[in-house]
Amino acid sequence: RGLCVPAGPPSTRQLREAEEAAPVFQYAGKAAKRKDRVFVWGFSYSGALGIPSFVKPDAGWKKPRRIQPTPYRLETDEKISSAACGYGFTLLASNTRDITKVWGMGLNKDSQLGFQRSRRDQTKGYEYVLEPSPIPLPLEKPQQTRVLQVSCGRAHSLVLTDSEGVFTMGNNSYGQCGRKVVEDEIYSESHVIHQLKEFDSRVVQVVCGQDHSLFRTKKGTVYACGWGADGQTGLGHYNITSVPTKLHGDIAGVNIIQVSSYGDCCLAVSDEGDVFGWGNSEYLQLASVTETTQVNVPRHLPFKIGKVKEAACGGTGNVVLTEEGNVFVWGYGILGKGPNLIETAVPEMIPPSLFGWSDFSPDIRVAHVRCGLSQFAALTNRGELFVWGKNLRGCLGTGRMEDQYFPWRVTVPGEVVDVACGVDHMVSMVRSFT
Amino acid sequence: LNAAPGRAPRQRIRFLPTPAPGGGGALELVATSVPVLADHPLVRGPRFKKLKIGAGHRLDVKASGVFVLGIGHGNKLLTDLYNCHLTKVYTVGGLFGKATDDFSDTGNLVEKTTFDHITREKLERILAVIQGTNQKALLMYSNIDMKTQEAYELAVKGLIRPMGKSPPIITAIRCLQFALPEFQLEIHCLHETQQYLRKMVHEIGLELKSSAVCTQVRRIRDGVFTVDDALPRTQWNLQSIQEAIQNCQLRVETELEKTLA
Numbered sequence: 261r262g263l264c265v266p267a268g269p270p271s272t273r274q275l276r277e278a279e280e281a282a283p284v285f286q287y288a289g290k291a292a293k294r295k296d297r298v299f300v301w302g303f304s305y306s307g308a309l310g311i312p313s314f315v316k317p318d319a320g321w322k323k324p325r326r327i328q329p330t331p332y333r334l335e336t337d338e339k340i341s342s343a344a345c346g347y348g349f350t351l352l353a354s355n356t357r358d359i360t361k362v363w364g365m366g367l368n369k370d371s372q373l374g375f376q377r378s379r380r381d382q383t384k385g386y387e388y389v390l391e392p393s394p395i396p397l398p399l400e401k402p403q404q405t406r407v408l409q410v411s412c413g414r415a416h417s418l419v420l421t422d423s424e425g426v427f428t429m430g431n432n433s434y435g436q437c438g439r440k441v442v443e444d445e446i447y448s449e450s451h452v453i454h455q456l457k458e459f460d461s462r463v464v465q466v467v468c469g470q471d472h473s474l475f476r477t478k479k480g481t482v483y484a485c486g487w488g489a490d491g492q493t494g495l496g497h498y499n500i501t502s503v504p505t506k507l508h509g510d511i512a513g514v515n516i517i518q519v520s521s522y523g524d525c526c527l528a529v530s531d532e533g534d535v536f537g538w539g540n541s542e543y544l545q546l547a548s549v550t551e552t553t554q555v556n557v558p559r560h561l562p563f564k565i566g567k568v569k570e571a572a573c574g575g576t577g578n579v580v581l582t583e584e585g586n587v588f589v590w591g592y593g594i595l596g597k598g599p600n601l602i603e604t605a606v607p608e609m610i611p612p613s614l615f616g617w618s619d620f621s622p623d624i625r626v627a628h629v630r631c632g633l634s635q636f637a638a639l640t641n642r643g644e645l646f647v648w649g650k651n652l653r654g655c656l657g658t659g660r661m662e663d664q665y666f667p668w669r670v671t672v673p674g675e676v677v678d679v680a681c682g683v684d685h686m687v688s689m690v691r692s693f694t
Numbered sequence: 695l696n697a698a699p700g701r702a703p704r705q706r707i708r709f710l711p712t713p714a715p716g717g718g719g720a721l722e723l724v725a726t727s728v729p730v731l732a733d734h735p736l737v738r739g740p741r742f743k744k745l746k747i748g749a750g751h752r753l754d755v756k757a758s759g760v761f762v763l764g765i766g767h768g769n770k771l772l773t774d775l776y777n778c779h780l781t782k783v784y785t786v787g788g789l790f791g792k793a794t795d796d797f798s799d800t801g802n803l804v805e806k807t808t809f810d811h812i813t814r815e816k817l818e819r820i821l822a823v824i825q826g827t828n829q830k831a832l833l834m835y836s837n838i839d840m841k842t843q844e845a846y847e848l849a850v851k852g853l854i855r856p857m858g859k860s861p862p863i864i865t866a867i868r869c870l871q872f873a874l875p876e877f878q879l880e881i882h883c884l885h886e887t888q889q890y891l892r893k894m895v896h897e898i899g900l901e902l903k904s905s906a907v908c909t910q911v912r913r914i915r916d917g918v919f920t921v922d923d924a925l926p927r928t929q930w931n932l933q934s935i936q937e938a939i940q941n942c943q944l945r946v947e948t949e950l951e952k953t954l955a
Contacts, residue, residue, distance in 0.1 A: 666845075675819065
């Protein structure tokens with residue numbers, strides 16, 4: 261009768277109709293925004309990575325993870341605009357108008373993360389902070405001031421706000437917090453957060469060296485305080501300074517647009533592209549101008565490499581970025597030009613082909629350079645992160661534990677916007693792709 | 695081939711008895727050059743009974759483009775070219791909005807998605823990341839110790855590449871055309887299969903929070919051979935094949951010397 265006909269293979273028309281009738285899924289709308297994320301990697305036992313389950317596993321099957329060799333996502337409530345890595349601790353800051361603007365994690369033995377009240381014993385504070393915990397700042401107008409930048413040194417930290425000056429906390433045994441040194445002061449579990457406002461104009465950048473602090477103001481002047489035995493305060497003497505004092509020398513009258521320091525050597529870049537340096541020169545960082553190993557007055561470094569845009573100082577090596585996008589390194593250690601180049605007093609260029617430049621993609625350029633204690637990091641304009649240097653406890657993030665003698669890509673699931681390098685860990689601010 | 699004039703037969707000097715000039719009866723031995731009978735075409739037979747033809751890198755049924763073949767001695771050159779590990783270039787066409795089970799537009803439909811949020815900028819960002827991770831894979835699979843000075847020098851020149859077996863690696867990728875929902879990419883790769891390229895298109899779709907299928911895979915360069923050297927269907931005759939072989943000979947030799955030296 262023709263009613264029960266077995267179904268044959270679907271004809272083209274049936275397939276086309278089935279396809280048109282299929283439901284359409286939407287995963288991202290037209291107004292989908294890119295999300296901001298934070299990735300951390302490196303040594304985790306100090307708590308500096310901010311993931312407590314690496315140090316104290318919260319499930320039976322989890323094992324403590326001493327080193328995180330590849331980037332790991334850190335979940336934060338707010339969008340982090342600035343991050344800084346110190347020696348075993350990290351500060352994250354957001355430029356929001358909420359009450360909580362700065363979070364800290366890691367070592368807190370010198371109150372470099374402020375006072376973190378312990379929940380077990382309300383009278384004591386935590387020595388190790390394993391999770392990003394809010395740092396209460398004594399602001400006059402907490403719902404209007406914004407935090408612009410944070411910086412961390414060996415045992416002290418600086419927080420820069422837009423209208424209330426600079427807040428300092430942590431170890432002050434050399435005056436690096438900008439207040440008078442108190443004999444036999446106990447820094448752990450201290451509530452002291454000092455506020456610095458007396459500068460000739462608004463402070464726009466704060467930088468911490470190992471035990472000293474540098475402040476750059478809007479007018480282009482540089483102030484310093486802290487330990488000066490290597491001349492890193494640049495004030496003409498080798499004593500400690502406990503009040504931020506203006507620097508003179510070759511930078512007097514020059515409009516400085518960037519300062520950098522991490523160990524005991526400091527570099528400053530002027531708006532005309534000149535580089536000035538002072539501080540420790542035991543590793544030939546300033547050997548192009550002087551034979552002495554300590555320079556206590558800023559000296560102009562006469563390099564013929566073009567107009568310099570950005571400089572970064574590490575423990576033993578320095579790196580600068582020029583306007584054309586070339587990267588120059590000098591100093592001592594693994595500089596990034598293979599295992600044969602260990603020390604040089606004159607800047608050497610790293611070939612751009614190592615950063616992904618080729619005939620196929622000729623518009624790749626390095627946009628920023630950063631320095632840790634013995635590592636270097638470079639960010640390209642496409643959002644790729646290249647690292648090289650000593651791989652101390654997995655801080656390079658390459659997934660391997662060996663040292664890296666030339667720039668190597670770190671695979672991060674996103675476009676890297678900024679990176680902060682520490683001694684044995686790194687933090688990066690990343691934007692997702694779509 | 696057999697109709698073409700072959701080699702002239704070999705000549706041999708033989709002392710043949712010929713009657714002496716003037717005055718009959720006596721035979722003299724005179725040296726003459728005569729062709730060797732064993733070389734006569736009727737004795738030898740046709741010169742070519744069969745030809746050894748070998749194929750280069752595989753090209754699947756749904757793909758098109760340059761396909762390298764070797765004849766006779768060319769087979770040995772083919773193995774040498776394979777050991778050179780040169781890159782191949784493909785143009786891959788894709789379509790956003792659909793996902794199928796075999797990643798091409800003729801497969802069974804799995805899912806349909808929206809794609810109006812995709813822009814050329816987002817696509818190029820994803821392509822830059824793919825290129826970056828594959829660059830890293832290139833360095834890792836080349837089995838060179840990264841701590842040596844020569845590894846640094848090769849990396850600067852961009853000459854590090856895997857000289858042995860490795861998973862598929864993309865050395866360069868860029869977007870040629872972008873007109874929603876279609877797009878076209880140019881991919882330079884090593885050790886790949888066409889299905890891997892289709893899977894790559896599918897993954898690009900996933901990464902952009904949509905889905906994509908591959909509509910066209912066309913190989914435009916295989917080592918030293920480009921589309922300009924390739925013979926289309928109308929030119930599959932002896933004359934063009936011989937000309938093509940002669941044109942490419944020099945290039946193949948220089949490439950082999952450069953890489954295998």
